[in-house]
Amino acid sequence: MKRTLYVSSAAAAVLLVGGPVAAAGAAAADAGRALPAVSTAVRASVDAEGAAAAALKHYPGVIESLDKDGSTWHVNIIGKNGTYAEVEVGSDGKATTRGTERNDDDRNENAALVGAKVNAQKAITAALAAHPGTVWSVNWDDDDNDGSSQKRYWDVQIKSGDGRTQNVHVDPTSGKATVSPSDSDEDEDGDDSDQNGSYENYDSR
Structure with missing residues (x-):
């Protein structure tokens, strides 16, 4: 006007x-x-791969976890000097350090993660090949599952076009992706087509 x-x-x-x-x-x-x-170009929201790249460019190291909260990605990184950092990546791809913490006692616990052949970015690629969709979170999981040994894997949460979520576990050594029926919304609804408990595997190698 x-x-x-x-x-x-x-x-x-x-x-x-x-x-x-x-x-x-x-x-x-x-x-x-x-x-x-x-401008005729429309900026798309940053996906998991873009958030990982932006976070690591801002704060070099190894990603421990990556989670989406609305339009913001929260990325936890173990820096090259062993310092933890929480980095936020906005929808515009801009990365900001929200806080850092150093604990030398955690170095031994993080040795497997830092030395893993398959990092978070490769885990994303393998998980999407096994179960296409939109990655919502990536987390390093090293819980003691059987009381005697450590079972380490990347836990990748993927949302399908219909809004359902599916967890895919990626082996940090082989890169094999395992679609986990027990973690899917389909299981909760009783609609999971894989009723015999078998897993769908994908080897990223």
């Missing part, structure tokens, strides 16, 4: 001294100057 009023005023001023033709020319010129440049 302001631009229109400005054009009309300019045209009226010229009309007093130059007549209708001059006024029309002035109005066109003013309109050309007033119109902002419009």
